[in-house]
Amino acid sequence: MGSTVPERMDNAALARKIRFLMETQHVTVPQLAERLGIRRSTIQDIVDRKAEASTNTLRQIAHYFGVDLDYFEESGVEPEGPVPSLKPNRAATTAAAKEKAKEPEPLTLRTLAIRYQGLVELLVEKGVFTAAEYHDHIKRVENRHR
The missing domain is CATH 1.10.260.40 (lambda repressor-like DNA-binding domains)
Structure with missing residues (x-):
């Protein structure tokens, strides 16, 4: 090892x-x-x-x-x-199952943008990456798709 x-x-x-x-x-x-x-x-x-x-x-x-x-x-x-x-x-599993069974809300561009922003903020807050690393990565991805 x-x-x-x-x-x-x-x-x-x-x-x-x-x-x-x-x-x-x-x-x-x-x-x-x-x-x-x-x-x-x-x-x-x-x-x-x-x-x-x-x-x-x-x-x-x-x-x-x-x-x-x-x-x-x-x-x-x-x-x-x-x-x-x-x-x-068990309570968390039951709650998750009930939530999953709910009718999903329609996915609009606004809803998607809000969820995306929330996810990025959470990942930065948790230290998965910094805001600067995120922005650099987005620039690289955008450049690849041009």
Whole structure:
């Protein structure tokens, strides 16, 4: 296995960041383990803070989620609040099912723009990327499609 993550990296922050990425991408521990070719218990121990992640494992996780390895080292990119649970409770599952069963509202350009703006603001707030990185990326995408 690769070298261990530098000591300056906080395991709690690391677990919080990995869980945040998993939750936002709707990826479970078994799915991530399978997709990376890593034992499920290894991923579970990392997100439960029972084991340290090797640099190689962190590289694989970063690559899978499309973030730089620095994402795990920078304290300013830390998602705020407690580490969310990967297993939804029964009430949350029931509420989600009821919400899903509702008739969807018509998708207008205005509704789409509002949702898009909210998503970008949330991702910036959670530290997935900065506003400057987002704007640079949009410029690159626009240039590709010209």
